[in-house]
Amino acid sequence: MSNLIHLLPDSLANQIAAGEVVQRPSSVVKELLENAIDAGSTAIKVVIKDAGKTLIQVIDNGIGMSEVDARMSFEKHATSKIRTAEDLFNIQTMGFRGEALASIAAIAQLEMETCHKKDALGTRITIEGSDIKAQVPVSTPQGTKISAKNLFFNVPARRNFLKSNPVETKHIIDEFQRAALAQPDIAFSFYQNSLAAYQLPATKLSHRIVHLFGEACKKQLIPCREETDVLKIQGYIGKPENAKKTRGEQFFFVNQRFIKSSYLHHAVKNAFEGLLPQNVFPFYVLFIDIAPTQIDVNVHPTKTEIKFEDERMVYSILTAAIKKALAIHHITPSIDFDQNINFNPFATALSTTASSANKITEKDYVQFRSPNIPQQGGVKDWEILFQNLDKSPSEGSTKATTSSQMSSTTDTPIEVALLAPVAESIIKIQLHRRYILTQLKSGILLIDQHAAHERILYEQYLQPLLNNQTRSAQQLLFPVHIPLNPADMVLVQAHVTDLHALGFVLASFGKDSLIVTGCPTEAVGHDLKQLLEGLIEQFKWNQATFSLTTQENLARSLAKRACLQPGKKLQQEEIDMLVDQLFACTHPNYTPDGRKTFVVMTLEAINAIFQE
Known part of the structure; x- marks a missing residue:
């Protein structure tokens, strides 16, 4: 019987391993930036073309590599950062797995120029798909320049799964911002398609935040600092009124390493309790310094997940530190939870006086009418709604809706049956500057104007x-x-x-x-x-x-x-136009994200309320 199990070629094994390390162009940027930081650089330049699909280039002025080290760096699990198993629990560098360069070289056309600070000449190495094409001496400044070209050129299926250029560029910028925030003492520059997008001088953290996110965030920064025997927390949080509906400006760094932690994010949200509406996210850039022996960073190849020895302790200290920072700056729960946080608050006074009701003009609304349902006599004035309240339904002039009448409408489509007008003159009023109320043949219609x-x-x-x-x-x-x-x-x-x-x-x-x-x-x-x-x-x-x-x-x-926000007072003409345009829509029942635009309360339901 022939043997079935065999060793894979190194090039194929590297391509498989690259699937975990290099998921998209931003993964390459992340790994190369971490190597440049570990090299002791004081200035790092990133250049991309076509969202990193054509070119990703990272240039640093770090210590560089010798000729032998340059060649060894492309071997799998070759690293200068750890030597023994004990070193895994005392990691103080960004990289340590020895997988990045081998993985990148497996799926790109890669060229590296490097020169050690003690060497007169440097080395240039050219690799395509893990195959070394050339290694020659070259005159180059101290440091390292790595260019990854035509990403996934030999794995077209992976290349086809990449997103559009704007999406991939955003992921690259996210990685660049994380590295720049983690190391404000290093100068960073970023070029996209030969245009300078960032020029960040070495500075302190607050200035780096402003350089990255704009002058607008300068006024919202609140310093946060707490030091205990086991860890130190420092950084900045944003004021509650500047919280956004989108994630993306929340940064945790543990020992200068960017991490993702829903548990610690919950600690931040807990500290802001009473200050934020639901589903919004505060800005924060927080650094946690803790002994390397108290954490495990060897959880995932991307190194963005870590484990704490005592996670609850970190949670408690982080929450207390943020609450303390908010208290020092006199931030107290004073936000109106009913307002839309993305817009300026509006007045909440009630609208429509009694005199405005007399100005309502008569008009037929074809959107509310069905040709299959005959028109009825209308309500001529508000007094008619109240003149027979002391009489039973049989004594009043308004006919009570019988069960047989209700069943006769259920066979027609709901839009026709429920939205048929009750009269040639339909009264429509605005309630609390949020809703529009009008009468239907089968009951009442309440529209959310927003x-x-x-x-x-x-x-x-x-x-x-x-x-x-x-x-x-x-x-x-x-x-x-x-x-x-x-x-x-x-x-x-x-x-x-x-x-x-x-x-x-x-x-x-x-x-x-x-x-x-x-x-x-x-x-x-x-x-x-x-x-x-x-x-x-x-x-x-x-x-x-x-x-x-x-x-x-x-x-x-x-x-x-x-769109109109709650609290906006509408004139009668605006109310009429809003109703007309809504029922002229292809799908008037719901907003694009699935919220109801209106609700109908039938006479049967209203009667049931009062008969109870």
């Missing part, structure tokens, strides 16, 4: 995007300048054509800012800076939460941010 307007705008925005059309734009008398962080700037530039189709007239203004000279007509009156920033945040949240096309995501995001 949800209804979101559905209307979504369908208005989606059509031109799908049909390659451009909506008319309202030209601004004074252009609006909007600074953005580099990551958001990349996102806007990637979708500028679709934004133009929606009605935005945008142009780059300097390195990381936009000038807006036109906007959709529905956005007139909005704070355009707030609207565009909210659109970007909503787009990123949708991108992380749902599987949507770019066009649908943009339409959803803009509709969410531009």
Whole structure:
């Protein structure tokens, strides 16, 4: 019988191992940045082309490598950072597994130039798919330059699973930001398609945060610091009013290593209890310094998960430290949980006085009428609703709905049966500046003005995007300048054509800012800076939460941010138009994300309430 089990070739084994270490271009950036940091660099430069698919280049001025070390670095499990099993529990470097370079070389065309600080000449090594093509001496500055070209060139199936360039670029920028935050004493630069996106000088942490996320975050930073016998916590948290609906600006570093921990994130949320509405996330950049013997970082090849020896202790100290920082800055629970945190609060006074009811004009609403259901006489004034309250249904002029009448409507579609008008004159009023109430043949209709307007705008925005059309734009008398962080700037530039189709007239203004000279007509009156920033945040949240096309995501995001908010008083003409437009929609019943736009209470249900 022939033997079936055999050893795989090194090149194939490396490709398999690369599946865990190199998942996408950002994985390569992460591993190369960690190597540059471990090399003692004071300046690191990152260059990418085509979202890292064509080129990823990392240049550092660290100690460099000798000719032998340069060659050994591409062997699997070859590392300078640990030697014994005991070293695994005293890790003080970013890398230690000895897998990164071998994995990258297995799925890319890689070139490395390096020169040790004690050597006069350096070494250049060229590798394709784990196969060394050349190793020659070269004159190069101290440090290391690694260029990974044509990622997954020999694994086309993996390359086909990569996302669009904007998505992959965002992941790369995320890794760059994490490395830059972890090492504020190192100068970082980032170039995308030959354009400088970041130029970060060596500085202190607060300045690094502002350089990465923009001047707007300067006023929201709250220092957080706590030191005990077992660990030290330091960093910054954001003020509650600046919390966002999207994740992405939450950073934990343990011994300078970025980690992901839902458990510690819960500790932060617990510290903010009473200060934040649900489903929003505070900003924080927090560093935990703890003895390496108290943690285990050898949990996953990506090294973003760690285990603490006493996780509950870390949780308690972290919560206490954040609560202390909030108390020092007099942050107390004072947020109105009913308001939409993404917009400025509105007044909550009740609307519509009695005099406004007398100004309501008579009008037939074809959206509320079915040709199969005959029209009935209408309610001419509010007094009719109350004049027979002291009589039984049989004595009053208004007929009670019988069970046979109710059953006769159930055979017709719900949109027809429930939305048939009761009269030629239908009274529609706004309740508490949040809802619109009107009468139907079968009961009453209550519309959520915020949800209804979101559905209307979504369908208005989606059509031109799908049909390659451009909506008319309202030209601004004074252009609006909007600074953005580099990551958001990349996102806007990637979708500028679709934004133009929606009605935005945008142009780059300097390195990381936009000038807006036109906007959709529905956005007139909005704070355009707030609207565009909210659109970007909503787009990123949708991108992380749902599987949507770019066009649908943009339409959803803009509709969410531009629609009427609770607390907005509407004139009667606006109420009429809102109802008309809602029931002209293709799907009027729900918002794009599945919330109800209106509810119907039938006469049968109303009668049941009072008969109980």
